[in-house]
């Protein structure tokens with residue numbers, strides 16, 4: 001697939017007006033993961049006792065089902081990331097991180113240009129890379145580790161786990177992970193609205209194509 005409409009129309013030296021950023025599997029993975037995580041929020045906070053809607057037993061069933069579905073999706077996604085080499089998009093860097101902080105705190109409210117120019121080989125700005133790394137290295141292990149311990153609590157006595165761990169601590173850890181995920185979710189959704197129009201980034205994640213300024217020089 002060509003990466004520019006300019007190339008697609010044969011106008012070899014015209015600047016690209018859009019770039020193909022997200023491949024089909026990536027978009028499928030993104031939206032199905034989003035759906036699964038929203039289901040986990042809704043059912044998880046019902047299990048927690050924040051509100052009553054499906055009923056406790058049903059909420060536990062749906063929560064567990066979504067966890068297994070997410071696990072299967074991640075298995076495919078990890079395979080995809082490594083076979084395509086796309087995992088490199090998540091390697092952390094501090095290059096231009098300071099400029100991005102200034103942009104998010106000030107520039108974005110004063111029409112300053114975004115200091116980071118996306119390309120097919122570098123889709124995430126340095127702050128995004130750091131946020132995704134924190135999610136992958138800290139929040140996910142916390143939520144998955146505690147979730148799996150919660151799920152297999154019936155086996156604790158035979159494995160001797162109940163001699164050093166209480167269910168209450170697992171519940172605290174899991175709930176803390178859920179709140180961290182909630183913070184990530186709200187920041188993530190806010191940042192989707194910061195493209196050249198409020199829905200531009202969302203459209204990119206639906207179609208795969210990102211519109212770029214004529215002076216887009218990565």
Ligand code: HEM
Nearest residue numbers: 037040041044045047048060067147148150151171178181
């Ligand atoms: C975005 C991801 C997730 C969120 C937001 C979330 C949220 C929650 C919350 C808020 C609770 C109630 C905790 C309490 O008050 O004790 C809960 C319970 C639970 N979660 Fe999750 N969770 C997520 C992922 C997972 C995963 C990946 C697993 C499994 C591997 C899992 C398994 C469980 C289990 C087994 C329970 C307890 C159900 C019961 O009481 O029988 N969760 N979750």
